[in-house]
Amino acid sequence: MSATHTLVIDRLGHRGEGVALVEGKPIFVPATLPGETVAVTIEGNRGTLLDILAPSPNRSAAPCPHFPACGGCQLQHLSAETYSQFKRSLVVDALSRAGVAADVNDPIIAYGAGRRRATFHATRSAAGFMALRSHQIHDLDRCPILVPALAQAPRIARDFASAVGPCDVAFTASDMGLDVAVRAKGTKANPKLTDLARAFDLARLSLNGEPLIIHRQPTVTMGRAQVPLPVGSFLQATEAAEAALAELVVKAVAGARQVADLFCGVGPFALRLAERAAVLAADSDSPAVAALDAAKRKAKGLKPIAAEKRDLFREPLGPFELNHFDAVVLDPPRAGAQAQIAELAKSKVKTIAYVSCDPQSFARDAATLVAAGYVIGPVRPLDQFAFSSHTEVFARFERP
Known part of the structure; x- marks a missing residue:
């Protein structure tokens, strides 16, 4: 039988687990909070919680009876303020490590009716x-x-x-x-x-x-369009998050007449942007691009959308193509948009609206743009994954 250890939790790790130090090495203990004294068993660098000997005042009752046995949620035990601070810290820490100075707002809560x-x-x-x-x-x-x-x-x-x-x-x-x-x-x-x-x-x-x-x-309804979903198609987890991100994107590129929507998916941004501007929408996902094209053909009152299948990791738009656009919107997968960002850094594009699902890759790409002379505006975390350690990020970059 494993020995019982008494630990004091020092901080939260980026996956939402409590971190305690034992002989200078981190031990990760799920469902714990900074400042708590806990009894655990230890295997490798993982601690299994047996008892909370001194709970934190920031501890909250979990709203779901399956927590923490179910691995779907990690953070149901945090108070609302502690939870918000943790989500914001994920972005602050990532930007700090990348050497990017930026104002980071409190998270936008975008749970809506729940995950769809x-x-x-x-x-x-x-x-x-x-x-x-x-x-x-x-x-x-x-x-x-x-x-x-x-x-x-x-x-x-x-x-x-x-x-x-x-x-x-x-x-x-x-x-x-x-x-x-x-x-x-x-x-x-x-x-x-x-x-x-x-x-x-x-x-x-x-x-x-x-x-x-x-x-x-x-x-699904996106702006004025009805989009036929391909099998396994990517969507933002909540309808509220899609609407909130789209509002940020549209506002960020207001006044642009020619917009490139890169990593466009089925068109949650392109179909809304086209209410005001001509749009090039590009993505490597052929069924998603076809769905966007079908939706825009039936929608009324939209400006032209050129939907194009393109692998933006292997074949990013270069400066010659990019310089035709007043603004560029990016919403890449978790790996970020390193190749495309490198080309944007060499371009004359005035405005970039960047949506990310990973603070680490976002911070890396932001550092490249800032080094190339872009000015980063306030960074907006957005929380659509309730009680998880994931967060979305939005920022506008402007070339003076």
């Missing part, structure tokens, strides 16, 4: 997220951070696992109902799947990336 997307691991007997520090599924009856339309998601996932065996079930709440995508190794279509799709009135059911049955084409 979720992926559950499922077996015949369990459906949910992986348990904390485990490869075992923590079975859920409900998940309070999801939109009401996903209330039955755990049950649906278990029923699909009963039909195909262990699987991952991805849910998206669309305007037309639930879009469900099942991934299961070695599984082929069978009548049980289509029966379940009808029983739960799914808008669409896909199996291993291919549509199996479509009762109603899943769509």
Whole structure:
């Protein structure tokens, strides 16, 4: 049996775990707070919480009975103020390490009605997220951070696992109902799947990336457009976050007549920007670009959108192309936009609106732009992943 250790938590790590120092080395203890005295067992650099001997005044009661056993959330035990400070600190620390001086605002809270997307691991007997520090599924009856339309998601996932065996079930709440995508190794279509799709009135059911049955084409509203969702399409986790980020982007490039929307996805920014400016929208995701193109063809009152498939990691727009635009919008994946940023640094583009899902890569790219003469405006963290250690970042860069 492992020995019990008494530790004092020093700080929160960037994944939201409490960090204590033992003989100068960090020990990471989930569900703890700075200043708390805790009893733990230790294995390697990981501590398992046994008891809180002296709780922090900043501790709050978790709103979900599955916390902290369920690994889907990391921060339900923080008070609202401590939580906000932690989210802001993720951005402040990343910029500091990159040598970028900038004002960082308090986070914009963008939970809205909850997350409209979720992926559950499922077996015949369990459906949910992986348990904390485990490869075992923590079975859920409900998940309070999801939109009401996903209330039955755990049950649906278990029923699909009963039909195909262990699987991952991805849910998206669309305007037309639930879009469900099942991934299961070695599984082929069978009548049980289509029966379940009808029983739960799914808008669409896909199996291993291919549509199996479509009762109603899943769509989402973006500005004046209805976008047909490709299978597995990326969307901001909450509708409120998409709207808030779009508002920041549109405001940042106000007055621009020619805008490039790079890493455009299905068009959450391009379709709104086109209400005022001509837009080049580029992304390497062919189905996403096709969906954007289909949406803009049916939407009314938009200026031209040129939707282009382009790998911006291998083939970024160069200065000659970039200099045709008054403003550039970037919303890259977690790795950031290093290659494209290097070309922007050599360009004459006046305004850059940068949306990021990773403070580290954002800070790296921001340092490149600042070194090239761009001035960074106030940085806006945005929190759409309630109780997690993830945060979005927005900033406007201006070339004097």
